[in-house]
Amino acid sequence: MRTVGLRTRVTAVFALGALAVSAAIAGTTYQLVRTSLLDERERAAVRAATLDGSLVRQGLSADEPDIALVLRNLETGETRRPLVRTDGAWFSRTADAGFTPAVSRELRQLVESGTPAVQRVEVRDDPVLVVGVPLQDGASYYEVTSLAELRRTLAVLATVLGLVALATTLAGAAVGSWASRLVLRPLGEVAQAAGAIASGDLSARVARDRDPDLDKLALAFNAMVDEVSARSEGDRRFAADVSHELRSPLQTLSAATSVLARRRQDLDGRTGSAVDLITAEVARFEQLVTDLLELAKTDRPAERRPTDVLALTRAVVGSRGLPPDVVESSAPSALLEVDPRRYEQLLVNLLDNAANHGGGAVRVAVRVQDDGLVLEVDDEGPGVPADERELVFDRFARGRAASARGGSEGTGLGLALVAQHVQAHRGTVEVLDRPGGGARFRVVLPGRPAAVPA
Known part of the structure; x- marks a missing residue:
């Protein structure tokens, strides 16, 4: 109820x-x-x-x-x-x-x-x-x-008194509605600021109020946001600094493994296998550092602008070597106010996840509605167990789903980045069962349809 x-x-x-x-x-x-x-x-x-x-x-x-x-x-x-x-x-x-x-x-x-x-x-x-x-x-x-x-x-008097009682009731309801809006306005401002902070805008604050009781709420909330912002900024800088410092030795390792890889034919079988293993792990480590840098940037608010999400989707799908008919849409174009960089990144990560763990994407559906965008990416893998559908969006998540869906060559941050990009748009992401087998990742991004340029 x-x-x-x-x-x-x-x-x-x-x-x-x-x-x-x-x-x-x-x-x-x-x-x-x-x-x-x-x-x-x-x-x-x-x-x-x-x-x-x-x-x-x-x-x-x-x-x-x-x-x-x-x-x-x-x-x-x-x-x-x-x-x-x-x-x-x-x-x-x-x-x-x-x-x-x-x-x-x-x-x-x-x-x-x-x-x-x-x-x-x-x-x-x-x-x-x-x-x-x-x-x-x-x-x-x-x-x-x-x-x-x-x-x-007396009948006329009763009618008049009844109408007066009805008018008084309606007036009381109007006063109640006005009073509730006045009393709940600070809570609405707090909720709005909290939503902005959740989407990455750590500059959002609640305006001070002349009422001393409500002003305490604004001061406490703003102090909490300042503390959270300071800690988040510190974590972001730490992750960025660590990732940046790791890049120099990684580049050296990558150059060394490239030299070894070019001379693999001169090596014996066991040494060549070791070189292949080192080369793969160095590449994986480089991707991990790249993902960490990207994750450090996700705390920033989404930069929305009019974007043809359908054209961007087709471009990303083509860059991943998938056939054009994988993309499904009922419209020739789909203009929406989104952050194109974040949208491209989350779609790339979903496609990579399908390739690494689900046998590749078999369907990418794009639907633009009056209140936003619905993106669905289907694969033909074993799917995700119901009790692990929330865990797959955690950082470095490992479980039965990851094992059953095809190995561990990923960094464990791809779906976490998807969740962060979706949260920056104040959207939702979920895992469903694909009809006929496999997993379906559904992303809902709220936003206004953009006007077609004149």
């Missing part, structure tokens, strides 16, 4: 925090407003019902009261429905529209006992407020007030 990034988690925490706070505020606000509006509507309904009840009481005090007429004279508007109950019968100013069932038995008993009462119920799925007022001679007056408008008002 993929781990969620720190920036995403920080943003989510801010968003959830904003959602929780806004939801709590919105819920509290809704409840307070709802309670306040209901209480206010109830007080207004009680006052109106009490006033109307007094008018009905006066109307019923006549000798022959007309209850329907008394109710029609009341100004109750469209939201209040007056009802009178006397001698077990209901009276209304219009035909019963279904409001008498809204008066519950408990409410009726309470009012008929002489106690005013209020109750909230629903009539045909609409909320109403029933107010009961006792009259003379056991009669009672009821006023049914519709709360539909109040329900609509």
Whole structure:
């Protein structure tokens, strides 16, 4: 399962925090407003019902009261429905529209006992407020007030509060994203500088920060890089000096073995074999010194420039005596921003490795993609065991893979140089199984496709 990034988690925490706070505020606000509006509507309904009840009481005090007429004279508007109950019968100013069932038995008993009462119920799925007022001679007056408008008002309020909570959540997410970028910016700069250092640019540093805590991180990182740079430079100079000092005696040995080799026919068999052995070992030693000098240079950053990697690949393959059809590519040319010297060196080393340990290269594939280059070199040797595929890129690596792949005439630095050149490009290199047998070395170099010169 993929781990969620720190920036995403920080943003989510801010968003959830904003959602929780806004939801709590919105819920509290809704409840307070709802309670306040209901209480206010109830007080207004009680006052109106009490006033109307007094008018009905006066109307019923006549000798022959007309209850329907008394109710029609009341100004109750469209939201209040007056009802009178006397001698077990209901009276209304219009035909019963279904409001008498809204008066519950408990409410009726309470009012008929002489106690005013209020109750909230629903009539045909609409909320109403029933107010009961006792009259003379056991009669009672009821006023049914519709709360539909109040329900609509509360629905609008809930919608507005929900939108406000949503906007607050989005604002919290935006603040979280901004805060995470601000907090993680130094880490991004450290990662960028570390990547540059890994590719050989030991001059990369992290800028100082005004924040004292973050400034400590920058100072510690830069001090570490200075120490690493000093040690790396010392190692590089030591390797270069040693290799340079070895060249003079090696040249003398090489000249001497060349003289012996030219007179080999004058020597007996045992002496001639010894001369051949010395000549091969001196040549191997010279290659080792050359590789050490090259390895000392690999700590420097890659010098990228627009390069036709396909043309360079074909030139290197041709210089190694391989047929042109070994190179595979879907395009006639492939311009990419790479270091041509490093690319040529890593390809030469892969081809030499295939020749020395894998019976020679049988396929060299070049693919340029939007995000970089993929280079594959196949051989037809025994392949590399899975448990040694990381070890073959170490310096002077020796193991079952090297033995099984054809001897030890190499210096043990070829694939280490390949790894260094790939790292300078911030790329990757791996060993795979070639379909049909053999090894496949795959190199991925990130880089932008170069523009074609006008």
